[in-house]
Amino acid sequence: MVSDETHNKTAKSIKDSLDWIKKGIPQLTGVVEAFAELLVAKSIAKSQISTPGFSNVEIDVARFSQGVPVLDDRKIEVDRDSFRTVALLLIPAIKKGFPKIDVDLNRLESFVANDETAMEQLRPALESGSATILGDMAVKLGISPEILQFVCSELAKPFAEKAEEAIAPMIEGLNWLKGYCPVCGAWPTVSVLKGNEGRRFLNCSVCGHEWNYMRTQCHFCENNDTTKQEIIFSEDRKFEYAELCHSCKKYIVGLDTRNLISPPHPSTAPIGLIYLDVLAQERGFTPGATVSMFRDLTF
Numbered sequence: 360m361v362s363d364e365t366h367n368k369t370a371k372s373i374k375d376s377l378d379w380i381k382k383g384i385p386q387l388t389g390v391v392e393a394f395a396e397l398l399v400a401k402s403i404a405k406s407q408i409s410t411p412g413f414s415n416v417e418i419d420v421a422r423f424s425q426g427v428p429v430l431d432d433r434k435i436e437v438d439r440d441s442f443r444t445v446a447l448l449l450i451p452a453i454k455k456g457f458p459k460i461d462v463d464l465n466r467l468e469s470f471v472a473n474d475e476t477a478m479e480q481l482r483p484a485l486e487s488g489s490a491t492i493l494g495d496m497a498v499k500l501g502i503s504p505e506i507l508q509f510v511c512s513e514l515a516k517p518f519a520e521k522a523e524e525a526i527a528p529m530i531e532g533l534n535w536l537k538g539y540c541p542v543c544g545a546w547p548t549v550s551v552l553k554g555n556e557g558r559r560f561l562n563c564s565v566c567g568h569e570w571n572y573m574r575t576q577c578h579f580c581e582n583n584d585t586t587k588q589e590i591i592f593s594e595d596r597k598f599e600y601a602e603l604c605h606s607c608k609k610y611i612v613g614l615d616t617r618n619l620i621s622p623p624h625p626s627t628a629p630i631g632l633i634y635l636d637v638l639a640q641e642r643g644f645t646p647g648a649t650v651s652m653f654r655d656l657t658f
């Protein structure tokens with residue numbers, strides 16, 4: 360569990376970061392407000408759950424150094440009540456931010472609240488992220504598969520973040536040279552430059568883990584030919600950019616925090632950089648981070 364003080368600090372940091380984005384780019388106000396409730400609800404959810412258990416807590420250093428993420432072969436044990444708590448905090452928050460999909464969200468919320476076996480029924484969709492399984496469950500519930508996928512991926516995140524907090528100290532100091540997350544294996548959503556030397560860190564889209572990665576190499580395809588890499592940015596916000604790779608045609612948005620007085624909370628950074636996603640995608644590049652689920656979730 361997280362203390363109230365820690366939780367309040369996180370909630371304040373999220374709110375301040377969202378205000379900073381709105382002030383800097385007023386056009387993003389609608390997007391910021393849509394995600395604000397969800398971000399705060401996720402932080403509350405995280406403060407109310409315990410760290411999930413793992414089937415095996417030993418780190419296999421040899422496998423890890425070959426690029427196998429810690430959670431690759433482990434089951435995450437999440438208790439059913441925690442899952443229901445998180446679902447009943449997050450679904451209403453998503454509803455507030457995205458009122459256009461509230462009919463589907465109401466159906467899902469009432470299923471979770473009223474059906475004793477809801478969590479068991481949702482488990483295959485949560486575990487696999489498979490389009491077929493999600494599609495079958497969505498038909499059963501009478502909701503859109505895209506909405507179900509979005510909600511499932513958000514529900515997994517507080518547990519993934521708690522798992523990350525437990526695992527991060529175990530891998531501190533170990534070498535990791537991959538562009539995907541050493542904890543959960545997901546791709547990062549944002550690349551951040553920090554410190555006097557401008558070291559580059561990647562931030563995981565699922566568990567929030569941050570790890571150091573070479574500046575001159577594409578973290579997707581490991582191409583280090585700088586003539587195939589391009590940075591795009593807006594002239595008036597040069598500290599925000601998208602890194603494009605002409606070799607694999609993927610991109611990641613980035614933030615240079617070196618001259619920022621208070622860098623935004625990592626969970627909010629991708630929202631403030633959405634305009635760069637638009638620019639990169641208009642040029643035919645695709646984001647690398649896709650929705651990732653727990654592969655072996657157990658209740």
Ligand SMILES: [Zn+2]
Nearest residue numbers: 540543563566
């Ligand atoms: Zn991760």
Ligand SMILES: [Zn+2]
Nearest residue numbers: 577580604607
């Ligand atoms: Zn690449």
